[in-house]
Amino acid sequence: MAATSATTFSIGSTASAGCKVDHLKQSKAFRIKFNSKNYLRTFNGLKSANSVNCESVSSFLGSESQTALKRSYKGKPQKQNQRSYSYVQPQASYKVAVLGAAGGIGQPLALLVKMSPLVSALNLYDIANVKELRLISVTATHPLSNPVNSTVPIAAEVLKQKGVYDPKKLFGVTTLDVVRANTFVAQKKNLRLIDVDVPVIGGHAGITILPLLSKTKPSVTFTDDEVEELTVRIQNAGTEVVEAKAGAGSATLSMAYAAARFVESSLRALDGDSDVYECAYIQSDLTELPFFASRIKLGRNGVEAVIGSELQGLTEYEQKALEALKPELKSSIEKGVAFVQKQPVTA
Ligand SMILES: NC(=O)c1ccc[n+]([C@@H]2O[C@H](COP(=O)([O-])OP(=O)(O)OC[C@H]3O[C@@H](n4cnc5c(N)ncnc54)[C@H](O)[C@@H]3O)[C@@H](O)[C@H]2O)c1
Numbered sequence: 001m002a003a004t005s006a007t008t009f010s011i012g013s014t015a016s017a018g019c020k021v022d023h024l025k026q027s028k029a030f031r032i033k034f035n036s037k038n039y040l041r042t043f044n045g046l047k048s049a050n051s052v053n054c055e056s057v058s059s060f061l062g063s064e065s066q067t068a069l070k071r072s073y074k075g076k077p078q079k080q081n082q083r084s085y086s087y088v089q090p091q092a093s094y095k096v097a098v099l100g101a102a103g104g105i106g107q108p109l110a111l112l113v114k115m116s117p118l119v120s121a122l123n124l125y126d127i128a129n130v131k132e133l134r135l136i137s138v139t140a141t142h143p144l145s146n147p148v149n150s151t152v153p154i155a156a157e158v159l160k161q162k163g164v165y166d167p168k169k170l171f172g173v174t175t176l177d178v179v180r181a182n183t184f185v186a187q188k189k190n191l192r193l194i195d196v197d198v199p200v201i202g203g204h205a206g207i208t209i210l211p212l213l214s215k216t217k218p219s220v221t222f223t224d225d226e227v228e229e230l231t232v233r234i235q236n237a238g239t240e241v242v243e244a245k246a247g248a249g250s251a252t253l254s255m256a257y258a259a260a261r262f263v264e265s266s267l268r269a270l271d272g273d274s275d276v277y278e279c280a281y282i283q284s285d286l287t288e289l290p291f292f293a294s295r296i297k298l299g300r301n302g303v304e305a306v307i308g309s310e311l312q313g314l315t316e317y318e319q320k321a322l323e324a325l326k327p328e329l330k331s332s333i334e335k336g337v338a339f340v341q342k343q344p345v346t347a
């Protein structure tokens with residue numbers, strides 16, 4: 001298997017999940033190992049919404065019928081007296097690597113990932129304060145480094161050059177936009193945060209972040225002013241933090257939370273949970289753009305299906321915003337691809 005250098009496409013914090021076998025050579029500098037013996041509650045605080053209501057999906061694998069997917073969305077039958085949380089027997093068998101682990105996001109992310117009962121070993125990599133760099137190979141990667149709209153196409157091009165690109169296993173982490181959308185809507189409508197689910201599509205910068213407020217669960221009515229105010233706040237939330245920190249960096253703890261949630265979802269999918277959905281920025285044919293964030297179904301092999309139904313029946317405001325974001329997202333994607341093409345090819 002071709003080895004991918006940690007330095008090749010991690011310009012910040014990246015969590016690579018899914019190595020059940022010993023693919024990841026551990027850094028001498030950091031290694032944490034632990035085991036879970038007992039039944040533990042699922043990592044509920046990080047669990048994304050499930051039971052997606054959708055009318056159409058485009059399947060990555062091309063084999064699932066709509067009916068089969070709809071059946072899977074209904075979730076597992078609830079046993080009588082079953083409590084609202086579920087139990088898992090932790091396998092504690094997955095290795096996770098955090099690249100950029102010494103950074104503002106990497107440090108709290110490592111702590112949160114360590115809490116997952118599905119993780120048996122956490123390998124932390126950084127170029128800061130280590131004596132030795134090692135090559136690692138990865139089975140799935142989650143770049144969250146900005147600008148995500150370009151770094152994902154960059155990662156795709158680099159992986160293509162190395163002959164190891166699998167579009168089903170490359171995700172740009174946009175979970176923070178969903179976390180923010182859920183939080184702001186819950187505050188505005190006086191709802192319990194855990195009940196709120198707002199899909200966010202497009203990309204991860206400014207107007208390319210498009211929260212689909214009309215698809216909010218539970219069903220909520222917004223005035224036009226509320227839609228405008230919430231949409232703009234969600235789109236500018238990253239800048240809000242950057243400005244509040246006044247030059248001392250961007251969102252760290254909220255991003256660590258969001259990334260840990262995405263890692264947990266990926267591990268649950270790898271472990272066979274058939275009811276795992278997240279929004280992520282991926283190679284996509286949902287629109288004319290080659291990369292696009294939308295809700296996806298995660299499975300053992302990465303992206304199992306793209307949930308296209310959420311792009312149907314948009315409000316006029318959302319439809320206009322979708323058309324408006326496309327040129328900007330297209331330009332960011334093209335910049336990413338051009339950036340790689342200008343680099344000398346390395347072995
Ligand atoms: N996707 C999102 O929603 C989102 C949200 C917030 C921040 N971000 C982005 O996440 C990235 C990281 O943010 P941060 O606050 O943790 O930054 P940071 O500068 O505190 O940490 C980055 C770490 O990565 C390390 N690093 C750099 N190059 C490396 C390499 N080649 N291999 C291994 N480690 C390397 C650095 O030494 C540093 O410790 C930034 O690009 C930021 O813009 C994304």
Ligand SMILES: O=C(O)C[C@H](O)C(=O)O
Pocket residue numbers: 146176237238239241242250251
């Ligand atoms: O890192 C940034 O520039 C902002 C970040 O992407 C965020 O959404 O908080």
